[in-house]
Amino acid sequence: MLTTQQLQAIKKLQKECETQDNVQLKLNWDMLENRESNQLDFLHYENDELVAFLGLYSFGSTVEVCGMVKPSERRKGRFSLLFKKGMETAKQNGYKKILLNAPAGSHSAKAFLNKQGAVYAFTEHQMDWQESPLETVEGLTLRKANVDDLDMRVRLSVEAFGMGKEDALSMESLFGREEDTDMLMIDVNEKTVGKIIVKRKDGQAWIYGFSILPEHQGKGIGRNVLKQVIKDQISDGFSVHLEVETKNDHALGLYQAVGFKAIHSQDYYTYQL
Structure with missing residues (x-):
């Protein structure tokens, strides 16, 4: 420590x-x-x-x-x-x-x-949300994750992020140790289809681990989830931020469509021992 x-x-x-x-x-x-x-x-x-x-x-x-x-x-x-x-x-x-x-x-x-x-x-890219109109969202529910959601969280990490199951289980099992952080499960028609993490600190709300099951992508769910999360955080007085890889064109376009703009960039390099 x-x-x-x-x-x-x-x-x-x-x-x-x-x-x-x-x-x-x-x-x-x-x-x-x-x-x-x-x-x-x-x-x-x-x-x-x-x-x-x-x-x-x-x-x-x-x-x-x-x-x-x-x-x-x-x-x-x-x-x-x-x-x-x-x-x-x-x-x-x-x-x-x-x-x-x-x-x-x-x-x-x-x-x-x-x-x-x-x-x-x-x-x-680090992206910050710039003020833009957000219409009311209907048809989905965001709820705090519980112990019964562990298997789905692991599945989402594997299927949406391409993680190995062992790594996904290890990371998901560690969640819950940080203060001011919520993992929200995304339910549509009472069926869980995704997850999103929101960490709030020093007046900023950061979005992490946003994923939708592949079979439910392309239906506008992701855009509606972002709109709802942004509205909730803004109404509580927080600015909203996230990070996204430039190679992930779909995610980058989605974030830009709801009002996010790139502010800073970090380059990543692979290294062999």
Whole structure:
């Protein structure tokens, strides 16, 4: 578990790097603030100041990696040292897939990743909802998930996201540990056809894990779900945000159709140990 002092130091370093480089780092703060151990975080200090950080974020058998270095401390081998330690841990933990994450506009990050032999995989957009008309939605119900929904949640992760069943079960079994987060099941005509996660914090509502069973896609359900979720969050005083891969053209078009616009982008690279 990271201490309050460590978390504050990471936030300070993040702010400095983002301001200097004019980018936005994806450090998965919901995970950083809820670590059960320090095994996945690597910090380097100089004169009692945090100057480099690397975090591993586990999603089943896949691990995402993101880090940063204080601008004045770059090209001194700080991050290379942390990266080596991080990859040793990833190997020990037996992850099957490693994704390295960097802001799309960071030239220094891309240079480092290319030097490591990482291969570009995809780009993910952060999208913010811009005010637009939302008509009343009928014909569907959003309800909080319960223990009886576990099998359907796993099925949705497998069929809609292409996850392995073991990974899906592992991730779904962990859900419920985070505060201010709701998993909503999507019912149409009293039949469950999908799920969507909404996390609310600091005035923002983030949409995650939105999926509809393949046989129920293309019927306008997804669009209506988004409209309802947006209306609910806006009425409670929250701005609405989400993330989507650029390769997912259908999802990207759906989000744009209900008023979302891309604000920031993150590039992902695959890395082989």
